[in-house]
Amino acid sequence: MEILDSVLHGFQIVLQPANLFYCFLGCLVGTLVGVLPGLGAPAAIALLLPGTFHMSPVSATIMLAGIYYGSMYGGSTTSILVNIPGETASVVTCLDGYKMARQGRAGPALGISAFGSFIAGTIGVFILVFLSPPLANLAIKFGPPEYFSLMILGLTILTFLTKGSMVKGLIMACLGLILGSIGTDAISGMYRFTFNQLILYDGIGLVPVTMGLFGVSEVLLQIEEGVKREIFQTSFKGLLPTFKDWMDCKWAMLRGTLIGFFLGILPGGGAVVASFASYGLEKKLSKHPEKFGTGVIEAVAGPESANNAGSTGAFIPLLTLGLPSNVATAILLGAFMIYGLQPGPLLIKNHPDVFWGVISSMYLGNVMLLILNLPLIGIWVKFLKIPYAILFPFILLFSLIGVYSLNNSVAEIVIMAGCGILGYLMKKFDYEGAPLILAMVLGPMMENALRQSLMISRGSFLIFFTRPISLILFGTAIILLLLPLLGKFRRKITMAAG
Amino acid sequence: MKRLDQKSSFFWMIVSAITVFLSSKLPFGTFANPGAGFLPFLVGVLMFLFSLILFVQSFSKGEGMVKTLLAKGGTGRVLLILLSLILYGLFLETLGFILMTFLLMGFLLLAIGKVRRSLVIFLSLVSSLGCYGVFQLWLNVQLPKGIFNF
Numbered sequence: 001m002e003i004l005d006s007v008l009h010g011f012q013i014v015l016q017p018a019n020l021f022y023c024f025l026g027c028l029v030g031t032l033v034g035v036l037p038g039l040g041a042p043a044a045i046a047l048l049l050p051g052t053f054h055m056s057p058v059s060a061t062i063m064l065a066g067i068y069y070g071s072m073y074g075g076s077t078t079s080i081l082v083n084i085p086g087e088t089a090s091v092v093t094c095l096d097g098y099k100m101a102r103q104g105r106a107g108p109a110l111g112i113s114a115f116g117s118f119i120a121g122t123i124g125v126f127i128l129v130f131l132s133p134p135l136a137n138l139a140i141k142f143g144p145p146e147y148f149s150l151m152i153l154g155l156t157i158l159t160f161l162t163k164g165s166m167v168k169g170l171i172m173a174c175l176g177l178i179l180g181s182i183g184t185d186a187i188s189g190m191y192r193f194t195f196n197q198l199i200l201y202d203g204i205g206l207v208p209v210t211m212g213l214f215g216v217s218e219v220l221l222q223i224e225e226g227v228k229r230e231i232f233q234t235s236f237k238g239l240l241p242t243f244k245d246w247m248d249c250k251w252a253m254l255r256g257t258l259i260g261f262f263l264g265i266l267p268g269g270g271a272v273v274a275s276f277a278s279y280g281l282e283k284k285l286s287k288h289p290e291k292f293g294t295g296v297i298e299a300v301a302g303p304e305s306a307n308n309a310g311s312t313g314a315f316i317p318l319l320t321l322g323l324p325s326n327v328a329t330a331i332l333l334g335a336f337m338i339y340g341l342q343p344g345p346l347l348i349k350n351h352p353d354v355f356w357g358v359i360s361s362m363y364l365g366n367v368m369l370l371i372l373n374l375p376l377i378g379i380w381v382k383f384l385k386i387p388y389a390i391l392f393p394f395i396l397l398f399s400l401i402g403v404y405s406l407n408n409s410v411a412e413i414v415i416m417a418g419c420g421i422l423g424y425l426m427k428k429f430d431y432e433g434a435p436l437i438l439a440m441v442l443g444p445m446m447e448n449a450l451r452q453s454l455m456i457s458r459g460s461f462l463i464f465f466t467r468p469i470s471l472i473l474f475g476t477a478i479i480l481l482l483l484p485l486l487g488k489f490r491r492k493i494t495m496a497a498g
Numbered sequence: 499m500k501r502l503d504q505k506s507s508f509f510w511m512i513v514s515a516i517t518v519f520l521s522s523k524l525p526f527g528t529f530a531n532p533g534a535g536f537l538p539f540l541v542g543v544l545m546f547l548f549s550l551i552l553f554v555q556s557f558s559k560g561e562g563m564v565k566t567l568l569a570k571g572g573t574g575r576v577l578l579i580l581l582s583l584i585l586y587g588l589f590l591e592t593l594g595f596i597l598m599t600f601l602l603m604g605f606l607l608l609a610i611g612k613v614r615r616s617l618v619i620f621l622s623l624v625s626s627l628g629c630y631g632v633f634q635l636w637l638n639v640q641l642p643k644g645i646f647n648f
Contacts, residue, residue, distance in 0.1 A: 050637070050639045051633065051636075051637030051638070051639055053638075054637075054638055165503075165552065165555075167548050167551050167552045167555065168552065170544075170548045171507075171510050171545060171548045171549060171552065174514070174541050174542075174544055174545035174548065175510075175513070175545065177537070177538075177541045178517050178538060178541055178542070178545070181537060181538045181541075185534040187534070188525070188533065188534045190524065190525070190534040192521075192524060192534055192535075192538065193520060193538075216583070219579070220576045220579060220580070223572065223575050223576065223579060223610060224572030224573065224575060224576050225572060226572065387611075389607070389610070389611030389612060389613055390607065390611060390613060390617075390621065392606070392610075392611070393602070393603050393606035393607055393610075393611065393621075393625075394625065396579070396583065396602075396606065397599065397602070397603060397625060397629065400583070400586060400587075400602075401629060401633055401639070401641075404587075404590065404641075405633065405639040405640070405641070408640055408642075410587045410588065410590055410591060411587075413583065413584075413586065413587030413590070414584060414587050416583070417580055417583040417584050417587070420580065420583070421580060424576070428502075429502050429503075429505075429506045430502070431506070446537075447537045450532070450537065451532045451536065451537075454529055454530060454531075454532055455530065455531060455532075458530045459528060459529030459530035459531075460529075461529075
């Protein structure tokens with residue numbers, strides 16, 4: 001009953017006209033950035049962040065959260081119609097969604113992805129409501145060693161799941177930790193790697209780095225390659241999936257929701273991993289796995305449900321532990337701190353308005369997104385028809401305004417340009433940006449937790465292995481790190497034997 | 499990929515060596531009371547080790563798909579965009595948001611996008627004035643006015 005009262009209290013907050021408007025605005029912007037390739041949710045959140053400073057923290061967080069989960073809805077539109085994912089989490093939707101569009105079934109593909117997202121988003125919010133309070137209570141028991149182990153696990157999971165080389169992921173994580181250590185040391189107050197530059201005293205901002213690594217670098221790559229988009233011409237009548245479509249998809253959606261949500265909870269998990277995991281599982285369980293990749297509707301429904309549930313699940317570590325699980329939630333964490341809120345176990349107690357207001361706004365946000373994404377699909381397709389030659393200067397302009405307006409600093413524009421080059425080269429050399437960003441965000445928190453743990457244990461690293469929760473978290477991280485080595489070892493033995 | 503991995507791992511080895519060198523100048527402290535240089539030093543060492551592993555691994559890799567690092571004709575466009583971003587940053591506070599945004603948008607649309615001139619002027623005007631209206635007047639974001647005071 002206490003939870004029900006809290007949810008009702010949340011609805012009282014979100015149903016205030018101003019909050020309702022900001023929830024709608026967040027969903028609208030989220031859908032737009034999801035539809036437009038090259039401008040993802042992190043960039044959009046960073047862009048609108050300075051504009052939220054004069055809002056109440058509740059309204060601001062409702063809007064920024066709306067952008068985040070709203071982008072998951074919009075991302076599928078480009079995947080299905082243009083074969084270019086609007087969001088990384090919709091990459092896997094291209095495989096079957098675009099094939100469906102080419103077979104004249106763009107309507108059902110768009111429809112099932114919107115319905116799947118809605119169902120997953122709504123179920124995800126339900127689980128979030130019931131899981132957050134007990135997890136927040138558990139998190140109160142966390143001390144510095146547990147926090148440090150959890151952050152190590154988060155970084156390990158992310159590097160383990162990055163495509164390509166895990167070693168490259170680890171190098172990126174190290175680079176992120178180094179970048180995160182620039183600025184004033186929180187414990188001793190000493191300047192580190194600042195080279196007497198005033199702009200570096202507070203550390204390198206997350207927003208210019210994120211905008212550069214993800215936004216600017218994507219524009220540079222697309223301009224270099226001269227991308228020509230072929231939008232599939234089709235009518236959008238028949239967006240409602242048939243009864244057979246629903247029957248084919250019901251379990252895929254449910255499985256996608258559960259996988260997505262629980263992978264979203266893990267630091268380093270989130271929507272991208274969830275969508276790939278769902279696709280893999282559906283293919284494995286399917287009676288006709290050979291048809292995957294040729295336009296199978298459950299291959300659209302599962303991953304789209306998973307990425308939405310994943311984005312909802314990602315709010316659990318953010319709200320209950322104060323730990324971001326991906327780039328977008330990392331920027332949200334920064335936003336919380338700017339508003340004077342400390343996400344973590346005490347948020348639910350100290351700021352129930354924000355906690356329950358944001359969660360309740362997700363129910364309404366999902367309904368708004370369904371309306372925005374189904375009847376208004378024609379409008380979003382018109383945005384897709386804007387030539388990239390016209391679109392890219394606007395993406396760059398919004399990034400520039402977003403970066404400058406945060407601290408009114410020209411130096412941050414130069415940092416963004418520098419990170420744009422870095423991100424561009426990283427993509428050329430097959431390095432992932434996500435571990436770098438997560439490590440950069442977690443770096444200062446990790447360092448504090450590590451140093452405090454060592455002070456408590458008087459210099460003994462055994463403290464991470466003598467406390468049960470810490471042992472489990474650290475042990476899992478070590479197993480994940482060793483898994484690739486074990487795989488190689490097993491292959492060598494098999495080759496030697498046979 | 500083999501050569502690219504060798505080059506990139508070598509680059510990261512240099513970065514990590516510089517990190518170790520710089521952090522060695524900061525107080526390391528003791529294990530019981532770690533100083534400001536403790537974590538950066540350890541991370542620098544770890545990064546060096548990972549780079550070394552990547553370097554060694556790259557020798558066991560086949561050449562695989564040959565990947566072109568730079569697309570033909572595209573490099574110039576990439577450099578022009580980067581240059582325009584840096585120039586925008588350098589002159590933003592002197593010339594002001596509206597004028598610099600007009601110039602930047604005009605340049606990007608005309609030189610990179612090859613959009614027709616009438617549309618370039620229209621879009622540059624709309625974007626500079628529109629963004630000023632939305633961000634400065636509506637969202638209260640402080641945008642620089644420059645020496646012309648607009």
